[in-house]
Each structure stands twice: as structure tokens, then as C-alpha cells.
Amino acid sequence: MMKRFYCTAGAGMEDLLAEEVKTNLSATEVEQIPGRVFFCSNSHLHIVTQLKSAERLFLLLHKAGAISLPNNPAKAADVIQQSIVGDADMWKQNVLTWTTLQGELQDRQQRGQKRKRQEDESSNVDATSTNSMNSNTQLGMDPPSFRVSCRCSGIIARSYTSQRLSRIIGMAIKEKLGWKVDLREPKLEVNVYLSDDHCIVGMPLLKHPLASRHYMKHNGLRSTIAWAMTSLCPKQLNDCVILDPMCGVGAVLLEAAQDCSNTVFLGMDKDMSQLKKAKENVKAAGMEGRVHLLQCSAMEIPLNDGAVDAVLCDVPFGRKFSCSTDMPTALPRLLKEMERVLRVGGHLVLLVSLQLSAQLKKIIRKQDQHANSDTQKVHTDPSNANKECTDTPENLMCYKSSSKTPILITSLRALKTHKVSLGSTDAFIHTFTKVQPEMCSH
Structure with missing residues (x-):
């Protein structure tokens, strides 16, 4: 299934990242803005996580032009709910996609652990895969816990801090979708980026940045x-x-x-x-x-x-x-x-x-x-x-x-x-x- 992703990238790396997703993922609809590259791909998530030029990987929920927030807090909350949260069905579908992708990563990790232990019984692999998907499906059905991380720049940053916007967006998601706020150990993290040109909403697919290489015990040049x-x-x-x-x-x-x-x-x-x-x-x-x-x-x-x-x-x-x-x-x-x-x-x-x-x-x-x-x-x-x-x-x-x-x-x-x-x-x-x-x- 074709999925819509985006990656963050350091300044000067956007062109290289765009070329990498085209070459290695056969990605389509590749678009770049300063600090981010958007693309569609049906590659297995394990392949996507092998990108070398990206910082972090996200499942894209929403991408639009800049939004204008009124000074009135109540009206601003309404605009955010309509512009950022939008359709509840879209969020539910994206949560199911996110949990399916998490299942792909879990299954691969568990199969790798079994290979290391030299346990090649196919029944064990199938049972683990089924349990993983059942847990993921359950997450998609029940209201998940979440927190919002927001970054803003430009005009909107003059009136709102990132923390204040995170609270406003979090309340809108809670009221619209019925999700549970959990700032410490949420099941989902919602990342929002607001600037004079863009409104971008996504969910990170990995806890650690792609730029963190497992083989670098001592860090030097990024x-x-x-x-x-x-x-x-x-x-x-x-x-x-x-x-x-x-x-x-x-x-x-x-x-x-x-x-x-x-x-x-x-x-x-x-x-x-x-x-x-x-x-x-x-x-x-x-x-x-x-x-x-x-x-x-x-x-x-x-x-x-x-x-x-x-x-x-x-x-x-x-x-x-x-x-x-x-x-x-x-x-x-x-x-x-x-x-x-x-x-x-x-x-x-x-x-x-x-x-x-x-x-x-x-x-x-x-x-x-x-x-x-x-x-x-x-x-x-x-x-x-x-x-x-x-x-x-x-x-x-x-x-x-x-x-x-x-x-x-x-x-x-x-x-x-x-x-x-x-x-x-x-x-x-x-x-x-x-x-x-x-x-x-x-």
C-alpha cells in the first residue's frame, strides 16, 4: 500500500535526501521544503528506515499552507480544530496505518532475535506475528494516549509559544477524537510544524533519529x-x-x-x-x-x-x-x-x-x-x-x-x-x- 511519509533533514541535505528516496525507494510525489522532504512509497518500512541522509522519519497526516490564527483564544482554538485536526476518520485511518507499520518493525525485530537464537520453527514466527498484529489492531480500535510536540516560526511565533500551541492543539484532538493526553509515556506522538508557509502534521515512526547509527559507539562528525x-x-x-x-x-x-x-x-x-x-x-x-x-x-x-x-x-x-x-x-x-x-x-x-x-x-x-x-x-x-x-x-x-x-x-x-x-x-x-x-x- 502506498504511504505518505516525510523526513526532516539538515540544511543543505534536502536535495541529497530527495535524490536518495527516488533512487532507493522508487518514491513518487517527492517534494521538498527547507528542512523537510515529502514522498510516497510502498516500500517495507525496514527499507525506508535505511535512509542515510534523513534525520527523523514521520507518517504524514496533514500538509497545507499557512493558517492565520485570530487573537481571540476561543476562535483560535476553533481554527486549529478545523485546520489541523480536521476529519476524525482521516486520523483513525492514519492511526491504523501507523500501527500496521509498527507491526512490521516488531515482526522483523522478533524474527531477527529468533535467528540469533537459531530458532527457525515457522510456527513460532507465525504466532509472534499474529500476536503483534492483534496488539496493533487493538491500539487502532481503542482511543490511544498521545502528546503533541509543536514547532512554530514566523508571524505565528510572535503571538504563540510552542508550548501554548501544543496545549491548544492537544485539547482540540482530545475533544474531536476522544484521545487521552499522556505527556510521559504516550502511545502516539503528534508533531506539528507551523510557519508562514506551511502547516504540517505527522507522527514519528521511530523513537530514535535515523541519523543515530547503531554502529557508532563514539560519536564524531554527524x-x-x-x-x-x-x-x-x-x-x-x-x-x-x-x-x-x-x-x-x-x-x-x-x-x-x-x-x-x-x-x-x-x-x-x-x-x-x-x-x-x-x-x-x-x-x-x-x-x-x-x-x-x-x-x-x-x-x-x-x-x-x-x-x-x-x-x-x-x-x-x-x-x-x-x-x-x-x-x-x-x-x-x-x-x-x-x-x-x-x-x-x-x-x-x-x-x-x-x-x-x-x-x-x-x-x-x-x-x-x-x-x-x-x-x-x-x-x-x-x-x-x-x-x-x-x-x-x-x-x-x-x-x-x-x-x-x-x-x-x-x-x-x-x-x-x-x-x-x-x-x-x-x-x-x-x-x-x-x-x-x-x-x-x-
Whole structure:
């Protein structure tokens, strides 16, 4: 049965999410607004929950244009009841759809648990499935308990707080549908978003955000952004070697590893505490044989020239992910070292701050004009250059000494820049391809 969903998405992720639902879910009626993507799909809910670029998943109940609330509280309640609550039969049908989808998730989870216990008796599976559906049907028949979570912006937010609107909407649902208010442990949660352009009502289908990956025991870069870096890489990342020279806890590599087969992943970082967390994440993700970790400086990458097919790197910045190195000073040399180990035809994907993005564009512009650029020498610790955290393929290793030669990059060509939000700040994902020096534009 075709169902209408919507997902929330971080700023800059809407286009990627819209493309993902079309490609992976064969979704129809795909529509996007800032922060949300709407779509229809008849895919099993388990497949829908595999979306990588979404934050939260909702069953859509109602979507319309902006509503205008009068100042009189009683009249405002009437408008909300008519505009947001609307037809009681529509709500009952959506509750049945919601409970059916919950049954799909429960059945799959229970079948997975039985497989782990190696209990393959079909009678047990059928009995569990029947019990699950009976409980769900009962929820659909009886008045469910609920609570309302409301967000508002624009003109309406000047007159009403989110808490006040939640109370007004909750009372309207209680009076119209006969549901029971339960603010602590409700069966259903009703999410309402009101702005100058939209009125959206939905029910979340999962307790946890889609962006919370089960294999990330230690959080680093947000998983949706890490996935976006992989998605924006022009190269198909199968049957190749992928490097993250500043891997932190391994978020970028683990996102890439989820969808790439027969690929060698190399993660490097000079901070052993970060590598220990990365190792735990790799183990939790079941990627121990595919993701190799090494302690070294990104300024002295111990790999042969042209050894890797793609470099994906979240360049540290900001209070949470900053490092001891002065990154604006180090960027030219860091870029040169990543360019060195990248093969011709390979791709470089960088997540950088606004400041570093502006500097990056200047470096690439100088490169296109074949201009020499002197950079300050960045101190590195040679003693960390060959400390391994796990085994790394030896045929890729080639330890290089530091050079005082002025840095001149002549083989990176900029492809595209994609702006994303990291919550409190914005960042840019830059993609480059490596070409022969003589192929660069003059």
C-alpha cells in the first residue's frame, strides 16, 4: 500500500535526501521544503528506515499552507480544530496505518532475535506475528494516549509559544477524537510544524533519529554529513582504496564502508585516543577486516605517490573538533600531501569551515594560474610516523621525509561545492579530481 511519509533533514541535505528516496525507494510525489522532504512509497518500512541522509522519519497526516490564527483564544482554538485536526476518520485511518507499520518493525525485530537464537520453527514466527498484529489492531480500535510536540516560526511565533500551541492543539484532538493526553509515556506522538508557509502534521515512526547509527559507539562528525561526503564523491567507491588522513573516530570511513564492497579503507590520525575510539567503532560495525587504522600525521602520510583512489577528509575546525595544529597555516601543506597520495583520476572530498573554504579557493586559484605559494613549515613529530593501530597493507606504505621545497599544487581541479549545516555553524563540502599537470587550465 502506498504511504505518505516525510523526513526532516539538515540544511543543505534536502536535495541529497530527495535524490536518495527516488533512487532507493522508487518514491513518487517527492517534494521538498527547507528542512523537510515529502514522498510516497510502498516500500517495507525496514527499507525506508535505511535512509542515510534523513534525520527523523514521520507518517504524514496533514500538509497545507499557512493558517492565520485570530487573537481571540476561543476562535483560535476553533481554527486549529478545523485546520489541523480536521476529519476524525482521516486520523483513525492514519492511526491504523501507523500501527500496521509498527507491526512490521516488531515482526522483523522478533524474527531477527529468533535467528540469533537459531530458532527457525515457522510456527513460532507465525504466532509472534499474529500476536503483534492483534496488539496493533487493538491500539487502532481503542482511543490511544498521545502528546503533541509543536514547532512554530514566523508571524505565528510572535503571538504563540510552542508550548501554548501544543496545549491548544492537544485539547482540540482530545475533544474531536476522544484521545487521552499522556505527556510521559504516550502511545502516539503528534508533531506539528507551523510557519508562514506551511502547516504540517505527522507522527514519528521511530523513537530514535535515523541519523543515530547503531554502529557508532563514539560519536564524531554527524553521520548524515559523513554520508553526504561519500555521496558527493564522483567516483564509485567499490574495488578501490579510500583514505581519511584525519579520521578521528572513523565516522566518514564507516559511512563509506556501509555501501562499498571490495574496498580497502585507511584511517589515519595522530591522536591515539581518537584511534582507540575509531577501533571500537570499527569493531561495532563489523568492519575489522576492511578498515585499517594507523597513527601518523596528515602532514607526513606514509603512502606511495598515487596509492589511493579517493581521499575523504573532515578537516578539523570549531571548538568541538579543533586540533592543536594551526589549520589555516597547515592547509596548503595538508592539501599537497593528500594530492600526492591520490592517483590521477582520483577524487578528493573535503569538509571545511567557511574560513578554510575561502582559503581553499585561493589555493586552487593560485594553482590554476601556476603561481608559487610559500607556506610556513608545520611542526610534526617524526616519532609518530609509523605507529600502527592495526595492520595496514604493506604494499601501500612508503615513508617520506619532510621537505622544505615551496609548495606548488598543479593537479587538482575543483568540481563542485556543497553547503551544509552542522547545527551551530555552516560548512562546505568541496570535491576535486586529480588530473595531469598539463591538463590544468591556465
